[in-house]
Amino acid sequence: MPDTPDELEPRVRRIISRWGHDPGALVQVLREVQEEFGYLPGPALTLVARLLRIPYSRAKGVASFYSFLSDEPLGAYRVLFSDNITDRMAGSDSLLEAMCYRLWAEPGKVSADGLVSIARTSCTGMCDQGPALLVNGRAITALTGERVERLCDLILARTPVAEWPAEFFAVHDNVRRADILLGHTQQPGDAIRAALQRGAAGWSEHAANERSWREAYVGAAQGPIATLEEIKRSNLRGRGGAGFTTGIKWEACRQATGLTRYVVCNADEGEPGTFKDRVLLTSHADLVFEGMTIAAYAIGASLGFLYLRGEYRYLLEPLEATLQRRRAANLLGNGICGQPGFDFDIRIHVGAGSYVCGEESALIESLEGKRGVPRNRPPYPVTHGYKQQPTIVNNVETLCAAALIAVRGGDWYRSLGTLKSSGTKILSVAGDVARPGLYEYPFGVTLRQVLEDCGGADTQAIQISGPSGVCVDATEFGRRIAFEDLPTAGAFTVFDASRDMFDVARNYAQFFAHESCGFCTPCRVGTSMLVASMDKIHAGNGTQHDVGEIDRLNKVLLMSAHCGLGHTACNPILDTLKRFRPAYERKLRSLDFAPAFDLDGALHRARKMTGRDDADAHLEAQP
Amino acid sequence: MNERPSFLLDGDEVPFEPGQTVMQAALAAGRYIPHLCYHPEFTPHGSCKLCTARINGRLMAACTTPAETATEVESETEELNDLRRTLVQMLFAEGNHFCPSCEKSGNCVLQALGYDLGVMTAGFRHFFPDRPVDASHPEILLDFNRCILCELCVRAAREVDGKHVFSLAGRGLGKHLIVNAESGRLADTDVKVTDKAVEVCPVGVILRKRVGFATPIGARRYDKSPISAQALADAPRPLERNHD
Numbered sequence: 001m002p003d004t005p006d007e008l009e010p011r012v013r014r015i016i017s018r019w020g021h022d023p024g025a026l027v028q029v030l031r032e033v034q035e036e037f038g039y040l041p042g043p044a045l046t047l048v049a050r051l052l053r054i055p056y057s058r059a060k061g062v063a064s065f066y067s068f069l070s071d072e073p074l075g076a077y078r079v080l081f082s083d084n085i086t087d088r089m090a091g092s093d094s095l096l097e098a099m100c101y102r103l104w105a106e107p108g109k110v111s112a113d114g115l116v117s118i119a120r121t122s123c124t125g126m127c128d129q130g131p132a133l134l135v136n137g138r139a140i141t142a143l144t145g146e147r148v149e150r151l152c153d154l155i156l157a158r159t160p161v162a163e164w165p166a167e168f169f170a171v172h173d174n175v176r177r178a179d180i181l182l183g184h185t186q187q188p189g190d191a192i193r194a195a196l197q198r199g200a201a202g203w204s205e206h207a208a209n210e211r212s213w214r215e216a217y218v219g220a221a222q223g224p225i226a227t228l229e230e231i232k233r234s235n236l237r238g239r240g241g242a243g244f245t246t247g248i249k250w251e252a253c254r255q256a257t258g259l260t261r262y263v264v265c266n267a268d269e270g271e272p273g274t275f276k277d278r279v280l281l282t283s284h285a286d287l288v289f290e291g292m293t294i295a296a297y298a299i300g301a302s303l304g305f306l307y308l309r310g311e312y313r314y315l316l317e318p319l320e321a322t323l324q325r326r327r328a329a330n331l332l333g334n335g336i337c338g339q340p341g342f343d344f345d346i347r348i349h350v351g352a353g354s355y356v357c358g359e360e361s362a363l364i365e366s367l368e369g370k371r372g373v374p375r376n377r378p379p380y381p382v383t384h385g386y387k388q389q390p391t392i393v394n395n396v397e398t399l400c401a402a403a404l405i406a407v408r409g410g411d412w413y414r415s416l417g418t419l420k421s422s423g424t425k426i427l428s429v430a431g432d433v434a435r436p437g438l439y440e441y442p443f444g445v446t447l448r449q450v451l452e453d454c455g456g457a458d459t460q461a462i463q464i465s466g467p468s469g470v471c472v473d474a475t476e477f478g479r480r481i482a483f484e485d486l487p488t489a490g491a492f493t494v495f496d497a498s499r500d501m502f503d504v505a506r507n508y509a510q511f512f513a514h515e516s517c518g519f520c521t522p523c524r525v526g527t528s529m530l531v532a533s534m535d536k537i538h539a540g541n542g543t544q545h546d547v548g549e550i551d552r553l554n555k556v557l558l559m560s561a562h563c564g565l566g567h568t569a570c571n572p573i574l575d576t577l578k579r580f581r582p583a584y585e586r587k588l589r590s591l592d593f594a595p596a597f598d599l600d601g602a603l604h605r606a607r608k609m610t611g612r613d614d615a616d617a618h619l620e621a622q623p
Numbered sequence: 624m625n626e627r628p629s630f631l632l633d634g635d636e637v638p639f640e641p642g643q644t645v646m647q648a649a650l651a652a653g654r655y656i657p658h659l660c661y662h663p664e665f666t667p668h669g670s671c672k673l674c675t676a677r678i679n680g681r682l683m684a685a686c687t688t689p690a691e692t693a694t695e696v697e698s699e700t701e702e703l704n705d706l707r708r709t710l711v712q713m714l715f716a717e718g719n720h721f722c723p724s725c726e727k728s729g730n731c732v733l734q735a736l737g738y739d740l741g742v743m744t745a746g747f748r749h750f751f752p753d754r755p756v757d758a759s760h761p762e763i764l765l766d767f768n769r770c771i772l773c774e775l776c777v778r779a780a781r782e783v784d785g786k787h788v789f790s791l792a793g794r795g796l797g798k799h800l801i802v803n804a805e806s807g808r809l810a811d812t813d814v815k816v817t818d819k820a821v822e823v824c825p826v827g828v829i830l831r832k833r834v835g836f837a838t839p840i841g842a843r844r845y846d847k848s849p850i851s852a853q854a855l856a857d858a859p860r861p862l863e864r865n866h867d
Contacts, residue, residue, distance in 0.1 A: 042805050043805070045805070046805045055787035055790065055803050056803050056804065056805055057787055057788075057789070057790030057792075057801055057802065057803040058787065058790060060790070060792050060801055061790045061791050061792045061801065063792075064792040064793045064794070065792075065793070065794045067794075354794075371791070371794070376668070376669055376684075376687045378689075513795060513796065514795065515795070516794070516795040516796070517794050517795065517798075518772070518793070518794045518795045518796065518797070518798030519670050520669075520670050520671075520672050521670065521671050521672050521673075521710050521713055521714060521771075522672055522710065522713070524717075524772070524795060524796060524798060525713040525714070525716065525717045525796070526713065527795070527796075528750070528795070528796045529713070529716075529747060529748075532748065549747075552709065555706075556706060556709050556710070556713075559675065559682050559706050560672040560675045560682065560706060560710065561672075562669070562670070562672070
């Protein structure tokens with residue numbers, strides 16, 4: 001789509017005015033400019049920089065950070081195959097090959113006619129109905145050879161994606177076991193009214209969320225404090241993986257000094273194998289927003305953000321509609337539910353393809369329109385978050401639970417689950433099971449129970465909480481999902497005995513290298529070195545020396561990486577080495593050392609150029 | 624109030640001013656902690672991780688961790704120096720560093736750290752990335768092959784020169800230095816040869832043209848004394864010394 005700068009300018013200007021010429025909205029502006037032109041042409045980037053009054057290099061730096069943004073032309077159809085291990089297990093690699101063959105395209109490149117570009121992307125959160133792909137940002141699930149053929153037909157006929165059959169875009173919730181959260185019957189506003197009611201015991205004329213002059217009235221803080229007390233009493237802990245106690249986080253933010261406060265809902269569900277937030281945002285969006293509103297009430301915030309991962313871009317319009325409905329019902333806006341001073345609204349920020357933005361300080365950087373690089377901490381976001389103001393960042397599921405607690409109280413919530421892990425946890429079950437989907441259990445459920453319910457047979461291993469979590473083998477299926485045993489962000493990926501656990505670890509190593517932000521030396525270089533070592537072993541050139549090198553890299557990452565991504569990047573390899581060492585050793589050559597350089601492999605390019613693959617085009621077979 | 628606050632560095636007391644980082648206090652007290660992306664004149668950002676130290680048992684970057692009383696800092700341990708050697712090897716493997724033909728040899732911080740820490744081998748397979756040079760500017764050459772992404776030029780441009788000549792783009796292993804021009808050419812930016820950003824490069828990326836090899840190899844900065852001594856000589860020091 002070539003455009004002259006003259007044609008470009010009004011379209012770019014329209015987008016920038018919609019975002020109020022705010023340089024903080026740079027990520028959103030770039031995302032929309034890309035939706036407009038199919039990629040980010042240089043002149044458009046220059047224009048964006050000029051109109052937002054930022055250096056060109058900053059616009060370029062941000063544009064090149066997020067994997068969905070591209071400053072080089074893409075095909076008219078951009079196809080991104082989800083590359084989670086579950087997609088691969090379901091045959092995504094051969095489907096990708098088939099599509100490339102049919103459309104005369106090479107992975108990672110634009111086809112010669114400019115029609116299509118086909119590549120891989122990190123897990124798109126459709127593991128329960130994979131293999132999946134994104135075409136021009138829209139998710140297509142349940143791929144089969146036949147479905148890929150039909151996609152190719154549509155692409156070759158240049159049918160606009162908007163006119164493709166709706167069945168391709170169907171995304172099912174697949175709720176298999178519902179408990180208090182997935183089975184809730186709360187109506188929009190219930191939680192807010194319950195929270196306000198708690199404050200009404202005292203004189204709550206001004207029970208407001210602004211922690212400024214309004215709370216100076218004696219008793220005005222009663223409602224928020226009573227709500228906070230319920231959250232603390234519930235012992236709710238963060239559902240995003242780290243498990244920080246929600247009440248303590250909220251209280252720290254409430255008590256921090258600042259000009260204003262912010263609530264951020266972390267819906268950047270990027271951990272491969274996790275898809276629970278997709279369902280919560282699809283079918284329980286009101287509960288999510290209600291949880292954010294409760295949080296705002298408790299800490300005294302008047303603005304919140306929902307950070308929606310780019311893969312769930314298709315949820316933006318329905319979510320905006322829900323927000324609009326809530327504003328009309330006075331569940332958002334000024335004087336919520338008639339309470340003077342209870343002012344709160346929510347904006348949606350759509351990510352653009354970056355796993356590390358799930359880390360709360362990187363997420364905040366991204367919200368501010370920057371590269372999603374984790375900050376140096378301390379200070380933490382609860383005191384210095386968005387725009388350096390006190391900010392809480394909570395997982396989608398955590399905020400949903402908070403909305404339930406607001407109605408039914410902390411004691412009720414605490415009565416569920418185990419002593420140290422109260423409430424329920426939603427598991428995203430995928431892989432080698434008969435019934436993949438969402439399973440909500442009270443904390444304390446054994447892995448064996450989950451396997452039984454989802455129909456896992458001949459199970460060899462389960463990856464709990466995705467690549468950054470732990471991999472357990474059959475001897476450990478008596479262990480429990482709980483903070484005191486196996487904490488999890490939700491991913492529950494099952495591998496039966498036919499799977500090669502080395503391939504699983506290698507897929508995860510590739511994931512981390514792809515998602516490393518590149519800020520610190522150990523992670524930027526180390527994750528790629530891990531991939532190189534795993535590739536060498538995969539190619540049959542590995543030796544004990546390479547396993548030793550993996551150990552050494554793991555140590556460096558654990559000791560010195562800047563954030564959790566680097567610290568956990570070696571987990572999948574460490575876990576599988578410990579539990580499935582034979583999967584590695586049968587690939588090793590017996591030598592102590594073998595060169596990574598493959599003489600015959602070096603001729604690959606020459607063979608490709610000459611179209612030859614006969615015996616004379618090869619060096620002698622290697623020993 | 625009379626007692627100056629202090630912490631323990633490898634068993635010795637190091638006094639500090641409130642607001643100083645562990646690195647700043649250590650250097651001011653004449654104690655060296657190996658570092659690469661830290662520079663006393665710019666905001667520390669802690670990306671190279673060479674200054675990783677054990678602070679009250681936790682591994683932290685000394686350049687970004689605020690100094691506090693009653694903390695114990697371990698830096699000169701075999702474990703940490705081993706880590707530092709590996710990080711230096713990683714940086715060598717990531718770029719294209721050919722010391723014998725490099726104009727910066729002898730003045731190069733990466734090379735000097737390698738010598739000082741006792742890095743004896745390459746250690747890793749090298750990536751041999753393809754990074755074109757930019758010779759567009761009449762007075763300045765950019766050889767990205769040697770870039771270690773320390774962001775000193777980025778910070779110097781922003782904090783001292785008040786410009787945005789240099790910036791970072793890409794992510795992960797694809798992260799790279801860019802200049803502030805749509806053409807991608809240094810000649811099209813507002814860089815001046817007198818800018819702080821031009822002078823600060825610790826390796827041989829940003830080079831002034833036509834002054835190469837004016838000082839012969841062998842008579843250069845780190846040929847005379849190791850970087851650990853140079854860093855202390857350069858460090859901002861309080862007027863009073865603790866001892867001597």
